[in-house]
Amino acid sequence: MTKQYNPREMTRREFLNKITTGTAAVGFIWAHPAWAAAGVENPGQLSVPPEVLQKAVKILMSKGADFADVFVERATSDTYRSDDKKINTLSRVDKGVGLRAVKKGRTFYAFSESLKEKDILETAGLAADASATDQLEHDFDVITLRQQKSPLKFPITPLPTGIPIKKKIEMVRGLTGLAYSLDPRTIQAALSYVENYRHITIATSSGKLIDQVLGLTEFSAQTALKDKNGDIQGAYDEIAAYAGQSFFTGEYAFENIVKTSIKRAQNLLSGVDCPHGVFPVVLAPAMASTIFHEACGHGMEADVVSKGSNFKGKLGQIVAAKEITLVDDGTLPFMPGSFAFDDEGTPSQRTVLIKDGVLVNYLCDLIWGKKMGLKSTGNARRESFRVPPIPRMRNTYIENGALSHDDIIADTKRGIYIVMPGGGQVDVISGRFMMGVEEGYLIENGKITSPVKKASISGTGIEALKSIDMVGNNLAIFPNLGRCGKGQQWVPVGLGMPTARVRSMLVGGSGPSWDEKQGGAS
Amino acid sequence: MKMNQTLMNLTQFAVEQAKKYGADSAEAFISDSQGIDIEVNNREIEKLNARKQTGIGLRILKDGKMIFGSSNDLEKLALKSFLSDLMKKVPYHSVDPFNIIPGKPGEYFQKPWASYDRLLAYDPEVARVPVKEKIKRTLDMEKAGLSYSSRIKASMIIRYTDSTSVIYLANSSGISGWYPRTQCRGQVRLTAAHKDEQQSGRYRQASAYYHKLDVTEIGRKAAETAVNRLGAKPMTSDELPLVIDPVVTADILLFFEYMLSANEVQKGRSPFTGKIGTAVAGPIVFLIDDGKLNGGIGTAPVDAEGIPHQTTPLIEKGVLKQLLYDSYTAQKAKVKSTGNRIRGFYDQEGKIGVTNFYIQPGKAKRKDLIAKIDKGFYVDYTIGIFSSIDPTSGDFSIPCAGYMIEKGAITYPVRGAGISGNLLGLLKSIDNVADDLTWIYNLYLPGNPNYGSPTISLSSIKISGPGG
Numbered sequence: 001m002t003k004q005y006n007p008r009e010m011t012r013r014e015f016l017n018k019i020t021t022g023t024a025a026v027g028f029i030w031a032h033p034a035w036a037a038a039g040v041e042n043p044g045q046l047s048v049p050p051e052v053l054q055k056a057v058k059i060l061m062s063k064g065a066d067f068a069d070v071f072v073e074r075a076t077s078d079t080y081r082s083d084d085k086k087i088n089t090l091s092r093v094d095k096g097v098g099l100r101a102v103k104k105g106r107t108f109y110a111f112s113e114s115l116k117e118k119d120i121l122e123t124a125g126l127a128a129d130a131s132a133t134d135q136l137e138h139d140f141d142v143i144t145l146r147q148q149k150s151p152l153k154f155p156i157t158p159l160p161t162g163i164p165i166k167k168k169i170e171m172v173r174g175l176t177g178l179a180y181s182l183d184p185r186t187i188q189a190a191l192s193y194v195e196n197y198r199h200i201t202i203a204t205s206s207g208k209l210i211d212q213v214l215g216l217t218e219f220s221a222q223t224a225l226k227d228k229n230g231d232i233q234g235a236y237d238e239i240a241a242y243a244g245q246s247f248f249t250g251e252y253a254f255e256n257i258v259k260t261s262i263k264r265a266q267n268l269l270s271g272v273d274c275p276h277g278v279f280p281v282v283l284a285p286a287m288a289s290t291i292f293h294e295a296c297g298h299g300m301e302a303d304v305v306s307k308g309s310n311f312k313g314k315l316g317q318i319v320a321a322k323e324i325t326l327v328d329d330g331t332l333p334f335m336p337g338s339f340a341f342d343d344e345g346t347p348s349q350r351t352v353l354i355k356d357g358v359l360v361n362y363l364c365d366l367i368w369g370k371k372m373g374l375k376s377t378g379n380a381r382r383e384s385f386r387v388p389p390i391p392r393m394r395n396t397y398i399e400n401g402a403l404s405h406d407d408i409i410a411d412t413k414r415g416i417y418i419v420m421p422g423g424g425q426v427d428v429i430s431g432r433f434m435m436g437v438e439e440g441y442l443i444e445n446g447k448i449t450s451p452v453k454k455a456s457i458s459g460t461g462i463e464a465l466k467s468i469d470m471v472g473n474n475l476a477i478f479p480n481l482g483r484c485g486k487g488q489q490w491v492p493v494g495l496g497m498p499t500a501r502v503r504s505m506l507v508g509g510s511g512p513s514w515d516e517k518q519g520g521a522s
Numbered sequence: 523m524k525m526n527q528t529l530m531n532l533t534q535f536a537v538e539q540a541k542k543y544g545a546d547s548a549e550a551f552i553s554d555s556q557g558i559d560i561e562v563n564n565r566e567i568e569k570l571n572a573r574k575q576t577g578i579g580l581r582i583l584k585d586g587k588m589i590f591g592s593s594n595d596l597e598k599l600a601l602k603s604f605l606s607d608l609m610k611k612v613p614y615h616s617v618d619p620f621n622i623i624p625g626k627p628g629e630y631f632q633k634p635w636a637s638y639d640r641l642l643a644y645d646p647e648v649a650r651v652p653v654k655e656k657i658k659r660t661l662d663m664e665k666a667g668l669s670y671s672s673r674i675k676a677s678m679i680i681r682y683t684d685s686t687s688v689i690y691l692a693n694s695s696g697i698s699g700w701y702p703r704t705q706c707r708g709q710v711r712l713t714a715a716h717k718d719e720q721q722s723g724r725y726r727q728a729s730a731y732y733h734k735l736d737v738t739e740i741g742r743k744a745a746e747t748a749v750n751r752l753g754a755k756p757m758t759s760d761e762l763p764l765v766i767d768p769v770v771t772a773d774i775l776l777f778f779e780y781m782l783s784a785n786e787v788q789k790g791r792s793p794f795t796g797k798i799g800t801a802v803a804g805p806i807v808f809l810i811d812d813g814k815l816n817g818g819i820g821t822a823p824v825d826a827e828g829i830p831h832q833t834t835p836l837i838e839k840g841v842l843k844q845l846l847y848d849s850y851t852a853q854k855a856k857v858k859s860t861g862n863r864i865r866g867f868y869d870q871e872g873k874i875g876v877t878n879f880y881i882q883p884g885k886a887k888r889k890d891l892i893a894k895i896d897k898g899f900y901v902d903y904t905i906g907i908f909s910s911i912d913p914t915s916g917d918f919s920i921p922c923a924g925y926m927i928e929k930g931a932i933t934y935p936v937r938g939a940g941i942s943g944n945l946l947g948l949l950k951s952i953d954n955v956a957d958d959l960t961w962i963y964n965l966y967l968p969g970n971p972n973y974g975s976p977t978i979s980l981s982s983i984k985i986s987g988p989g990g
Contacts, residue, residue, distance in 0.1 A: 108567075109571040
């Protein structure tokens with residue numbers, strides 16, 4: 001079950017994301033003109049009448065299923081892109097219903113892009129029939145659907161529909177100009193600004209009714225520089241949040257994403273060849289925690305645990321240094337892994353996975369949680385109505401420690417400082433990973449010095465967690481767009497950590513050998 | 523699946539509406555499809571996903587600017603407001619003088635593409651067969667694998683997928699028509715074990731016809747490879763003649779598809795740039811794309827923009843004769859489109875790609891290719907092939923496994939091998955082609971591209987291995 005982690009690939013995925021404003025957020029409904037003009041979207045009204053949802057649930061349960069749900073989605077995605085200084089847009093309107101019957105842990109699923117009652121009920125019949133093991137009709141009492149409420153709200157201001165198309169194009173043009181003006185060596189700038197809107201309605205056989213409106217705004221910048229010698233280096237940065245443009249100011253400003261992208265390409269041109277060997281690696285706040293997302297987080301997802309991940313059977317055991325508390329939190333305002341309810345209707349929550357080095361929980365949905373005798377932690381997520389939900393991470397981060405960032409760097413005689421890991425390969429079962437470094441620097445005599453190029457790091461998730469010896473007090477969670485792929489489903493996730501030092505890690509590079517015995521941690 | 527007059531009319535409606543809103547030309551593409559995915563494990567159904575998808579993709583050209591959008595809300599009112607949204611955006615797009623929605627009124631088609639019946643790429647049974655029977659067939663596929671040998675221990679992937687689609691296309695230049703197509707796919711991956719050793723074997727096959735999909739063969743072939751691989755010895759580095767199984771060639775053909783795309787050649791990103799009319803392969807090699815192949819899963823009367831499919835020889839007797847063109851790249855090169863614009867669903871804008879793309883079979887038998895080799899390597903299994911080839915340069919280094927050939931016969935399985943070189947070099951060193959053309963669909967591509975190859979042999983290739 002080796003998966004590719006490639007941030008560049010992820011961002012080409014235009015569509016498909018997740019946020020929720022909760023039912024109380026009806027005031028924020030962002031009716032796309034394509035809906036509004038057609039009169040098909042009345043704010044505050046369900047996409048499909050509750051009676052139809054009820055009938056569909058009844059049909060799904062009619063052949064002896066243990067659980068059933070109906071997931072209705074209306075979505076739009078508007079992309080404004082500039083590549084090679086050429087402007088392009090992409091518009092998409094999407095809708096449909098996913099119907100699921102779960103029997104003895106097996107999933108029988110069907111979806112239809114038509115929201116007509118006849119099509120919904122027919123499609124429900126397909127899933128139900130497939131679940132039948134006998135000829136009997138099973139009674140299922142008509143349930144009363146009760147609308148669920150959440151205190152979580154992520155207002156979208158200003159509403160994207162309120163911003164003239166011209167202004168959005170001008171913004172993308174301006175940012176393209178910035179990319180070329182920052183460095184005369186710029187030969188390519190591909191920028192993408194995307195507004196996503198989703199209206200989701202869920203009805204379950206346990207009587208839950210969820211209605212939520214979701215709006216994710218994304219921006220990404222891919223740039224390439226070419227120096228005098230003809231050497232070309234490309235780099236990347238991106239941001240995404242369940243918020244409108246007003247969120248993207250200060251450190252979250254789109255300008256900063258362009259600047260970071262250019263800086264990373266500059267670093268790769270001017271960087272020194274990374275030393276190799278086993279030595280200390282200091283991880284920067286925020287995005288460096290990608291390593292733990294890939295090599296640890298996936299191994300704690302209930303379905304991966306069941307397949308025998310290296311966290312299987314380890315509840316209550318030490319899996320990390322005692323300074324480590326690892327959290328998966330779906331309640332952080334605006335973050336790309338947040339939502340009011342997960343895709344089975346379970347309220348989102350803050351789930352502690354590792355407490356002071358001890359594994360205390362897994363990431364569960366209803367189905368895999370039940371198989372393992374655990375409660376859902378609100379981690380059931382799906383890319384769209386076309387696929388059933390599976391256990392997924394939300395915003396995953398390492399909690400603060402006691403040390404200052406400066407002290408950690410000053411205490412490190414020799415090592416590398418990783419701001420942003422790059423593409424690589426991870427086996428989520430064993431937690432073994434090999435990743436490139438998109439942005440990294442040397443640490444020499446307790447100071448961050450030259451940028452490095454062609455670096456890679458490898459090891460296993462548990463090894464890395466256990467060999468962390470210093471944790472900073474500067475936790476940062478960045479609203480990164482890095483969509484996480486699993487089973488060919490892509491969902492947006494948040495990542496975070498404070499500065500932390502891994503005492504020793506295998507680093508690959510074409511620079512000199514840095515044996516840990518000759519330097520490193522003092 | 524029957525032709526739906528409402529959907530046909532809707533493509534016309536969208537085109538007319540776009541013209542009313544000021545478009546210079548417009549194109550509407552509707553795909554109406556249904557299908558099912560079934561996965562079984564350990565003799566029971568594990569997962570089922572039934573699909574119903576209908577939507578429209580629109581291309582609008584105004585003042586040399588092209589815009590694309592897709593929607594599955596087919597209410598006329600919703601479609602009108604979607605079109606007007608596209609019209610508001612198109613003025614901001616960049617001008618490209620080669621943008622084109624092809625066709626002159628009456629030039630291509632006056633009536634639906636009915637002659638298509640003769641191409642045998644549609645089987646009404648695919649939609650008609652009940653789900654229960656398809657589940658049983660998927661279980662039979664697993665059974666064929668598990669019962670092959672007592673050494674087969676577990677099934678990893680047993681998957682059946684099918685789709686029935688009707689495509690409707692209309693544009694403002696007079697192209698208009700519809701056609702149905704079907705596809706069934708079977709995919710098996712199994713594990714064989716003996717003592718402490720485990721080996722996996724896989725096989726896949728697609729057919730336009732429900733009953734022509736040979737589930738027994740898919741299960742058996744996957745099991746056979748897993749069992750044959752038991753006892754594999756580490757490969758020793760060497761430079762040897764190579765025999766390539768069609769399963770491997772099918773994946774390599776994906777890269778030739780990319781390298782032969784006129785778009786890549788025009789941008790100078792293909793190693794075939796500037797090579798038309800020159801020898802690029804061994805004289806025994808014929809590489810063909812045939813959009814009219816009887817019963818092929820890539821077969822259709824027209825391409826994604828309504829240009830008739832044709833039989834296109836790309837390499838003949840080793841000489842590069844032709845590239846794959848759509849209307850845009852053809853206009854740029856001042857040639858005719860070869861009808862190679864492809865798209866899967868309505869939400870894809872389309873790109874250059876192949877239909878039924880294959881190396882023409884020769885006269886030799888597979889065993890003759892092997893019989894000629896005193897010491898060589900037979901490759902039938904690759905790992906991570908898609909990240910092991912650089913499509914711009916053609917350089918490759920592919921981790922793989924297979925069998926040793928000694929004194930004209932396959933002797934024992936080997937593992938941990940790596941073959942490296944350049945794809946153009948590989949084409950040039952093809953010295954024999956067998957008669958056993960085998961069609962394989964691509965696992966990672968939706969839609970219908972179909973790749974075919976016989977067993978081929980190469981005079982020599984660099985092989986690396988842990989055995990020294």
